[in-house]
Amino acid sequence: MKAFSQLFTNIDQTTSTNEKIDALVTYLDTADEQDAIWCVALLSGRRPKRTIKTSELWEWSGELSGLPSWLLAESYHIVGDLAETISLVIPPSNDERDHPLHEIINALIALKDSDEQQRKAYITDMWQHFGRQELFVFNKLITGGFRMGVSDKIVIKALAKHYKVDENIIAHRLTGNWEAHNNTLPKLLAAGDSGDDISKPYPFYLAYPLETPPQELGSVGDWIIERKYDGIRGQIIVRNQQLFVWSRGEDLLTEKFIEFEGLINILPNGTVIDGEILPVKDGKFLPFHVMQTRIGRKNVTKKALQEAPLVMVCYDIIEHNGTDIRHLSMQERRTVLEGLLTTLKEQHPELPLQLSPLVQCTTWDEVAEERARSREYVCEGLMLKRKSSEYKTGRRRGDWWKWKVDPLSIDGVLLYAQRGHGRRANLYTDFTFAVWDGDELVPFAKAYSGLRDKELLEVDAWIKKNTIDKFGPVRSVTPTLVFELGFEGISPSPRHKSGIALRFPRILRWRQDKGVKEANTKADLIELLNAYRE
Amino acid sequence: MLTFDKCGIYCAQAGIYIDPWKPVDKAIITHAHSDHARWGMKAYVAHRLAVPVMRLRLGADINVQSVEYGEVLNINGVKISLHPAGHIWGSAQVRLEYKGEIWVVSGDYKLQADGITTPFEHVKCHSFITESTFGLPVYKFPTSEEVYADINAWWQKNRDEGKNSVILAYALGKAQRVHAHLNTTIGDIYLHGAVDNINKIYEENIGALPIAKRIDASVNRKDIKGAMIIAPPSAADTPWLRSMQPYKLGICSGWMQLRGTRRRRGADRGFVLSDHADWEQLNTAVRETGAQNVYVTHGYKSIYSRWLETNYGLNATEVDTLYTGEALDDTTDSETAENKPDESI
Numbered sequence: 073m074k075a076f077s078q079l080f081t082n083i084d085q086t087t088s089t090n091e092k093i094d095a096l097v098t099y100l101d102t103a104d105e106q107d108a109i110w111c112v113a114l115l116s117g118r119r120p121k122r123t124i125k126t127s128e129l130w131e132w133s134g135e136l137s138g139l140p141s142w143l144l145a146e147s148y149h150i151v152g153d154l155a156e157t158i159s160l161v162i163p164p165s166n167d168e169r170d171h172p173l174h175e176i177i178n179a180l181i182a183l184k185d186s187d188e189q190q191r192k193a194y195i196t197d198m199w200q201h202f203g204r205q206e207l208f209v210f211n212k213l214i215t216g217g218f219r220m221g222v223s224d225k226i227v228i229k230a231l232a233k234h235y236k237v238d239e240n241i242i243a244h245r246l247t248g249n250w251e252a253h254n255n256t257l258p259k260l261l262a263a264g265d266s267g268d269d270i271s272k273p274y275p276f277y278l279a280y281p282l283e284t285p286p287q288e289l290g291s292v293g294d295w296i297i298e299r300k301y302d303g304i305r306g307q308i309i310v311r312n313q314q315l316f317v318w319s320r321g322e323d324l325l326t327e328k329f330i331e332f333e334g335l336i337n338i339l340p341n342g343t344v345i346d347g348e349i350l351p352v353k354d355g356k357f358l359p360f361h362v363m364q365t366r367i368g369r370k371n372v373t374k375k376a377l378q379e380a381p382l383v384m385v386c387y388d389i390i391e392h393n394g395t396d397i398r399h400l401s402m403q404e405r406r407t408v409l410e411g412l413l414t415t416l417k418e419q420h421p422e423l424p425l426q427l428s429p430l431v432q433c434t435t436w437d438e439v440a441e442e443r444a445r446s447r448e449y450v451c452e453g454l455m456l457k458r459k460s461s462e463y464k465t466g467r468r469r470g471d472w473w474k475w476k477v478d479p480l481s482i483d484g485v486l487l488y489a490q491r492g493h494g495r496r497a498n499l500y501t502d503f504t505f506a507v508w509d510g511d512e513l514v515p516f517a518k519a520y521s522g523l524r525d526k527e528l529l530e531v532d533a534w535i536k537k538n539t540i541d542k543f544g545p546v547r548s549v550t551p552t553l554v555f556e557l558g559f560e561g562i563s564p565s566p567r568h569k570s571g572i573a574l575r576f577p578r579i580l581r582w583r584q585d586k587g588v589k590e591a592n593t594k595a596d597l598i599e600l601l602n603a604y605r606e
Numbered sequence: 607m608l609t610f611d612k613c614g615i616y617c618a619q620a621g622i623y624i625d626p627w628k629p630v631d632k633a634i635i636t637h638a639h640s641d642h643a644r645w646g647m648k649a650y651v652a653h654r655l656a657v658p659v660m661r662l663r664l665g666a667d668i669n670v671q672s673v674e675y676g677e678v679l680n681i682n683g684v685k686i687s688l689h690p691a692g693h694i695w696g697s698a699q700v701r702l703e704y705k706g707e708i709w710v711v712s713g714d715y716k717l718q719a720d721g722i723t724t725p726f727e728h729v730k731c732h733s734f735i736t737e738s739t740f741g742l743p744v745y746k747f748p749t750s751e752e753v754y755a756d757i758n759a760w761w762q763k764n765r766d767e768g769k770n771s772v773i774l775a776y777a778l779g780k781a782q783r784v785h786a787h788l789n790t791t792i793g794d795i796y797l798h799g800a801v802d803n804i805n806k807i808y809e810e811n812i813g814a815l816p817i818a819k820r821i822d823a824s825v826n827r828k829d830i831k832g833a834m835i836i837a838p839p840s841a842a843d844t845p846w847l848r849s850m851q852p853y854k855l856g857i858c859s860g861w862m863q864l865r866g867t868r869r870r871r872g873a874d875r876g877f878v879l880s881d882h883a884d885w886e887q888l889n890t891a892v893r894e895t896g897a898q899n900v901y902v903t904h905g906y907k908s909i910y911s912r913w914l915e916t917n918y919g920l921n922a923t924e925v926d927t928l929y930t931g932e933a934l935d936d937t938t939d940s941e942t943a944e945n946k947p948d949e950s951i
């Protein structure tokens with residue numbers, strides 16, 4: 073555990089990718105093999121099932137620290153992380169012990185069959201025998217959400233370096249379902265193709281946002297240009313007469329997407345198609361939220377199936393006739409994909425697969441015009457893919473770019489403010505905004521990021537002087553300040569007083585030029601909603 | 607005896623303010639950080655070691671009376687004296703006594719020994735005014751020695767990798783604290799102009815610091831190799847800082863205790879080094895005064911007041927002030943005077 077905590081510290085203390093890779097390689101060089109595979113499992117988001125409740129952690133840490141629960145709650149509000157808060161309030165140990173990582177994880181897993189008394193005894197005993205850093209890592213093991221600033225790319229590179237195996241192979245082996253328990257890295261990585269789990273998707277190739285003028289990308293003719301759909305990125309896999317549908321978050325969603333069931337008998341075995349899963353009605357794409365409600369539910373209802381049948385807009389094929397074709401060029405893969413889908417469509421007119429149409433342009437100016445029309449297509453912008461590009465792993469610069477349209481925006485009035493976290497704990501940085509509904513202001517969005525530090529301070533000082541009322545950490549202020557908010561999408565929401573919900577709202581700028589009466593109205597929001605829905 | 611008004615903390619009997627934030631006739635200054643020592647007072651009273659810094663920052667012509675720790679001023683029946691606050695060199699708590707009633711205004715303070723500052727003195731009183739910058743139980747600072755050792759080890763490692771080490775620390779107080787404890791066998795030390803200005807005053811009035819060069823036009827940047835460079839937080843994200851490439855960036859602040867803050871800052875290393883009191887220090891300081899009435903200023907005011915009331919049964923009151931505590935950003939730097947052009951490199 074000390075070695076793993078040290079790895080955590082080393083990774084946490086650097087922003088350099090190379091140093092993170094080196095730290096991981098150093099760890100792998102000396103780690104016990106069961107610890108090593110757990111380390112990789114944790115870093116790639118595979119954590120053991122949680123066996124301790126948050127309420128239990130609060131109670132036990134309150135007892136050990138002697139602090140009242142309100143003070144722990146305030147501390148948590150400011151730290152923003154339960155595992156860290158607890159590691160900071162537990163009295164320092166003067167009797168530190170070390171245990172192997174896998175032993176601790178196995179012990180935590182075993183706690184699921186024990187009673188509260190046993191759970192408490194184990195956890196509080198460990199708490200009293202760890203250094204500060206191990207304490208934090210241990211709490212993270214309990215609460216999950218182990219991210220520690222390591223991308224899959226870093227894990228893959230470190231494993232490639234340590235085992236001297238090609239990165240693409242490692243990436244493929246690490247994808248999909250595998251267990252760390254009773255397993256080792258050499259076993260996992262050495263599995264031959266025949267022994268592979270047939271459900272395994274390929275790691276997704278992700279595009280970087282385009283930040284430079286597209287002219288710098290060279291000739292338009294070198295690029296495949298498509299619309300960027302606002303759905304769920306996924307892979308449809310048919311192997312050995314079985315169908316698997318994976319989302320980009322590496323969730324197996326086959327059950328949720330019953331529209332694709334029939335593909336088992338249609339797609340040839342050994343096919344993997346990459347595309348965007350979207351709801352469609354009468355030949356038109358519907359906004360994202362229509363599908364979102366359905367994914368959240370356990371069972372797909374008949375009603376949902378009728379209201380929002382799904383299709384996949386296909387833009388790539390990465391396995392064909394059982395062969396990994398990621399090394400072919402985009403242009404070649406596209407030809408394969410077009411050939412396959414055209415044939416299938418002739419035989420099965422109701423096929424829930426559509427070819428992603430190409431946006432035909434000869435100049436970058438034309439491309440820009442097409443981008444500006446994105447919302448007409450219920451799209452977020454354009455995708456630019458170099459015709460000669462291979463299908464790579466993870467997010468990479470150079471060959472695939474996403475060129476999104478500017479966000480939607482609306483002017484809202486600042487109504488409530490709440491303290492921020494960490495170094496901003498003394499500042500009011502979390503805001504609630506409202507629009508006019510007749511003479512009344514109705515809250516419609518919360519946002520906290522977007523202001524420059526100098527503006528934050530100014531707004532903070534203003535809030536402290538213009539507070540009407542305080543309730544808990546929240547202050548209500550005299551409605552005066554107007555801010556322009558940007559967001560990525562808008563949907564109806566009966567839960568909110570305003571009747572709408574925004575996707576990814578953030579502050580674009582402080583409209584010091586606008587008076588409070590000049591802010592937008594609820595009617596404006598509804599208009600945006602309708603425009604966006606069409 | 608003391609009241610809080612729109613100008614600051616006021617003693618009507620003596621006709622004097624403590625650390626006022628608006629121009630007044632007479633002001634006692636606890637220490638020379640710019641959120642406590644402000645411009646525009648007709649007359650100042652401050653500790654001897656704070657005076658030269660105030661002259662540098664507020665103007666050579668300010669009217670200021672210099673006093674020693676423990677020296678008693680009698681103003682209209684009020685006995686006023688300064689006592690070590692341990693915050694930075696020349697920092698003081700202000701004790702006021704009138705007809706047997708005693709108040710202590712602590713300004714900013716810490717109990718932890720830092721190796722260069724006169725240690726905090728516990729002063730008994732009836733009413734105590736305390737800051738609460740780190741008034742949460744999650745703030746438990748390591749000892750200065752541990753942090754100094756970490757800084758030197760970090761410098762050595764960077765030097766081995768052919769890189770400079772840049773430490774961002776307040777020019778007044780923290781910069782001297784770090785500088786005084788550097789291991790000079792590792793390499794050369796360079797200073798940002800704003801730090802060097804304050805160091806000169808330190809050396810004239812207190813004692814020598816390890817040999818260091820001011821970075822000015824005469825310094826060839828190519829000669830700065832594997833060196834330690836001390837700069838104020840306002841140097842972050844400036845072309846000046848970028849000219850120190852290749853370098854690793856370290857930030858010294860109590861806020862570095864929290865992982866989220868460390869990560870958001872994008873520094874290579876965060877050192878938990880503060881001139882303010884952590885949770886235990888605050889509690890010790892409050893208890894040792896024996897005060898029944900505690901006024902809580904800048905920081906986690908409401909949380910800390912509630913703790914004092916519910917845990918120690920004290921009368922705790924939140925007070926709004928314009929003090930900023932320990933800030934991490936340029937814009938909230940309580941030493942904004944450093945940004946004045948005449949003091950830049």
Ligand SMILES: [Zn+2]
Pocket residue numbers: 637639642693714
């Ligand atoms: Zn200060």
Ligand SMILES: [Zn+2]
Pocket residue numbers: 641642713714737904929930931932
């Ligand atoms: Zn202060």
